[in-house]
Amino acid sequence: MAVLNRVLRSRRPGSFFSLRSFRSSSFLNSETDLKASASVIPKPLPLHRDVKDRNVQWVFLGCPGVGKGTYASRLCHLLGVPHIATGDLVRDELAASGPFALQLAEVVNQGKLVSDEIIINLLSKRLEASAAKGETGFILDGFPRTIRQAEILEGVTDIDLVVNLKLREEALLAKCLGRRICSDCGGNYNVASIDIKAEDGNPGMYMAPLLPPPQCASKLITRSDDTEEVVKERLRIYNDMSQPVEEFYRSRGKLLEFDLPGGIPESWPKLLQALNLEDPEDKWSAAA
Numbered sequence: 001m002a003v004l005n006r007v008l009r010s011r012r013p014g015s016f017f018s019l020r021s022f023r024s025s026s027f028l029n030s031e032t033d034l035k036a037s038a039s040v041i042p043k044p045l046p047l048h049r050d051v052k053d054r055n056v057q058w059v060f061l062g063c064p065g066v067g068k069g070t071y072a073s074r075l076c077h078l079l080g081v082p083h084i085a086t087g088d089l090v091r092d093e094l095a096a097s098g099p100f101a102l103q104l105a106e107v108v109n110q111g112k113l114v115s116d117e118i119i120i121n122l123l124s125k126r127l128e129a130s131a132a133k134g135e136t137g138f139i140l141d142g143f144p145r146t147i148r149q150a151e152i153l154e155g156v157t158d159i160d161l162v163v164n165l166k167l168r169e170e171a172l173l174a175k176c177l178g179r180r181i182c183s184d185c186g187g188n189y190n191v192a193s194i195d196i197k198a199e200d201g202n203p204g205m206y207m208a209p210l211l212p213p214p215q216c217a218s219k220l221i222t223r224s225d226d227t228e229e230v231v232k233e234r235l236r237i238y239n240d241m242s243q244p245v246e247e248f249y250r251s252r253g254k255l256l257e258f259d260l261p262g263g264i265p266e267s268w269p270k271l272l273q274a275l276n277l278e279d280p281e282d283k284w285s286a287a288a
């Protein structure tokens with residue numbers, strides 16, 4: 001998938017993806033980057049565009065806290081494709097020491113997006129590793145997050161489907177603040193118990209916490225960017241920079257809107273139904 005990088009390196013005159021249009025010394029993906037978007041340069045096809053030669057290539061969109069990681073990883077398990085979350089790729093870099101990690105941490109901990117250039121680099125490396133293992137297909141989670149990223153992706157491969165997960169706004173902040181990770185096994189949990197009462201004709205909604213097993217309970221950590229101030233900034237940035245990506249895919253007839261009706265037990269079977277899939281083990285709903 002070095003092609004993604006080649007797209008970024010392209011310096012043809014008038015090329016939208018010329019590095020000159022990137023503030024390449026900056027780690028930050030500013031709102032003004034979005035306005036710089038122009039036409040897409042057709043590129044050679046680096047991956048199996050023919051759907052017969054590969055597994056599914058899906059994208060999960062949605063606000064912070066909506067549950068992209070939860071549902072994308074379950075679907076990946078079901079479909080046998082890698083779950084590629086750019087947030088995880090960023091966090092892997094943050095876990096390393098050195099000046100790059102420090103500069104990245106500064107951006108992430110402010111709730112800002114890192115530059116398209118850095119994200120494309122991380123994603124290219126991840127897709128190359130996937131290809132080396134003989135994997136085809138993927139579910140991308142957290143990418144693309146800007147129109148420019150969507151155009152770059154469109155330039156190199158076909159996305160079959162984009163699932164846009166939606167959850168009532170009142171629940172999003174609480175879900176982010178309730179997120180916990182086991183520092184030992186890496187398991188994801190959520191201690192928030194969300195109970196929105198029915199009001200003014202709006203139905204109520206209950207989302208049970210997803211509590212850790214006893215062996216993880218004393219090892220829970222919180223993501224450094226899951227503080228109230230930073231989550232609010234991430235939600236604002238999602239509305240500004242990432243919501244236009246929904247329209248990008250809607251206009252191409254690829255967007256499946258899915259309103260989460262509640263927690264995992266209610267939502268997982270409905271999501272499978274919307275995707276015309278069956279879970280033969282059905283252990284996820286049972287376990288949730």
Ligand SMILES: Nc1ncnc2c1ncn2[C@@H]1O[C@H](COP(=O)(O)OP(=O)(O)O)[C@@H](O)[C@H]1O
Nearest residue numbers: 064065086087090108112113114119142143145
């Ligand atoms: N596609 C992307 N473009 C730019 N920055 C990204 C991208 N994906 C992840 N990041 C960075 O990593 C952080 C964490 O991402 P993620 O785990 O997907 O968060 P969220 O819970 O907000 O969806 C983001 O706030 C951003 O700084």
